[in-house]
Amino acid sequence: MLSPHDLYIPEGPAGNQVAHMLWTLGFKTVAMVTQVSLPPDDPEHSKHSRPTIPLPGNPIIWNHGLSPGMTLPRSDKPPRVLSRLHVTAEGLNHLHCLGNPAAKSYDVISVEPRTEKVWNSLTQSSHLSTMYDVISWDLTQRLPFHLKRSAVKVLDQRGVKIEIRYSGGMCGSSGLRNFLSSSMELSKVVINSNQLILSSGAQSPLECRSPADLSNLAKLIGIPAHKCNRLTNQNAACLLRKSAVRTDSYKGVISGTEKQMIEESDDTINKAALQRLLMHESVTMESEECSEVRPSNKRILEVTEKSTKKLKSEN
Amino acid sequence: MVKGKNRYFLMEIHCENSLKNLTQQSMRKDILNSIEENFGIFGYACVITSLNVKYLNAHTNTAIIRVNHKYFQMLQQALTLLRTMDGKVCMLRTLHIAGTIKSCQKKLMEYDKKYLLFTYERLPNDYEKKKLVKKFIEQYKLKEKRM
Numbered sequence: 001m002l003s004p005h006d007l008y009i010p011e012g013p014a015g016n017q018v019a020h021m022l023w024t025l026g027f028k029t030v031a032m033v034t035q036v037s038l039p040p041d042d043p044e045h046s047k048h049s050r051p052t053i054p055l056p057g058n059p060i061i062w063n064h065g066l067s068p069g070m071t072l073p074r075s076d077k078p079p080r081v082l083s084r085l086h087v088t089a090e091g092l093n094h095l096h097c098l099g100n101p102a103a104k105s106y107d108v109i110s111v112e113p114r115t116e117k118v119w120n121s122l123t124q125s126s127h128l129s130t131m132y133d134v135i136s137w138d139l140t141q142r143l144p145f146h147l148k149r150s151a152v153k154v155l156d157q158r159g160v161k162i163e164i165r166y167s168g169g170m171c172g173s174s175g176l177r178n179f180l181s182s183s184m185e186l187s188k189v190v191i192n193s194n195q196l197i198l199s200s201g202a203q204s205p206l207e208c209r210s211p212a213d214l215s216n217l218a219k220l221i222g223i224p225a226h227k228c229n230r231l232t233n234q235n236a237a238c239l240l241r242k243s244a245v246r247t248d249s250y251k252g253v254i255s256g257t258e259k260q261m262i263e264e265s266d267d268t269i270n271k272a273a274l275q276r277l278l279m280h281e282s283v284t285m286e287s288e289e290c291s292e293v294r295p296s297n298k299r300i301l302e303v304t305e306k307s308t309k310k311l312k313s314e315n
Numbered sequence: 316m317v318k319g320k321n322r323y324f325l326m327e328i329h330c331e332n333s334l335k336n337l338t339q340q341s342m343r344k345d346i347l348n349s350i351e352e353n354f355g356i357f358g359y360a361c362v363i364t365s366l367n368v369k370y371l372n373a374h375t376n377t378a379i380i381r382v383n384h385k386y387f388q389m390l391q392q393a394l395t396l397l398r399t400m401d402g403k404v405c406m407l408r409t410l411h412i413a414g415t416i417k418s419c420q421k422k423l424m425e426y427d428k429k430y431l432l433f434t435y436e437r438l439p440n441d442y443e444k445k446k447l448v449k450k451f452i453e454q455y456k457l458k459e460k461r462m
């Protein structure tokens with residue numbers, strides 16, 4: 001079953017409106033972004049200055065009733081809300097943010113490399129790639145540097161995704177021009193289109209698009225037709241699995257499921273399933289017992305028949 | 316014999332302001348403008364003969380658009396990239412694409428039923444619920460008279 005994701009929503013009241021819009025459009029998971037943008041490198045303070053990271057903000061308060069802008073039919077269950085940290089890195093010292101203990105409280109971590117130096121360090125060191133999940137650019141401007149296929153392939157092997165934010169294309173004609181050109185370039189460079197993700201990054205609710213329209217937009221960019229649906233569904237889900245490994249594991253060991261998790265899920269279904277299972281087991285046990293008894297019964301009968309024959313012959 | 320194949324789009328218009336002044340002709344103009352903006356004069360020429368807004372309801376913000384089946388993808392892409400309609404910022408959402416107008420109408424009926432039930436369940440008082448049912452019955456009677 002398809003479950004569309006949108007992993008870039010701004011914080012604050014604008015983000016709240018956008019989240020409600022995405023709910024009506026049928027999205028199942030949503031990520032609220034806290035941005036960390038730092039001033040460029042100062043040679044004097046670069047070694048000692050460690051940028052601080054705020055903790056994840058307040059979650060969205062869902063309005064289940066009727067409100068003037070949102071009277072459209074939607075599902076009863078609102079989408080799942082995740083927290084996301086977005087670091088715009090203009091120098092190498094900005095990447096120290098990723099090692100901060102506060103960063104571990106976020107579900108998804110993304111980096112926006114503004115210079116080629118940062119991009120090279122991100123692709124070359126395998127240790128860094130365990131600290132973040134996505135690379136994303138603001139596509140209303142042209143890409144800041146030329147991307148090589150080999151570097152992108154290395155990122156693909158490590159499970160890092162590349163994000164396309166489409167809301168810039170919905171603002172004006174110049175924005176649309178830049179968005180189309182840079183996203184087409186990205187789709188050319190990224191050979192494996194399972195590495196790409198589409199998300200909104202919208203500042204107002206009318207910049208969002210529905211999942212069906214997004215797959216059509218992906219076709220326009222140049223992604224093969226049979227993989228257009230994957231950008232918002234499977235690829236994003238794959239990213240969340242990778243990020244879960246980052247937060248829940250320690251030195252490659254994954255934590256098991258807790259007992260509470262099972263209890264939280266719908267009890268009635270579990271009980272019914274358990275009852276069915278138990279019934280099935282009991283039935284099989286009974287049948288086995290019967291099958292065991294029958295041959296033994298046969299033997300007894302045979303033995304008795306033989307014994308009666310012997311007795312008759314003796315007589 | 317069928318003269319030419321068509322595709323019918325069932326669209327929903329999201330807008331912050333009301334679109335009561337929007338007509339079928341003005342909507343056609345806006346769509347043609349967006350096609351010319353995104354696909355140039357060639358795209359405009361491909362679509363202009365077959366493009367037609369068959370149905371528009373300004374109260375429920377739904378519309379049915381017809382186009383030749385060769386260029387339906389071009390139209391769909393132009394509709395996703397459309398930003399303004401009747402001078403107001405808006406967003407279009409495709410609900411259904413079909414080969415006949417009848418299946419589009421069926422889908423629209425289903426969608427409207429959902430819409431009515433959704434609003435009925437979420438109304439705060441019994442008084443307003445009764446009001447909605449009364450209005451609905453009046454509209455139904457008007458339709459029967461016309462028939």
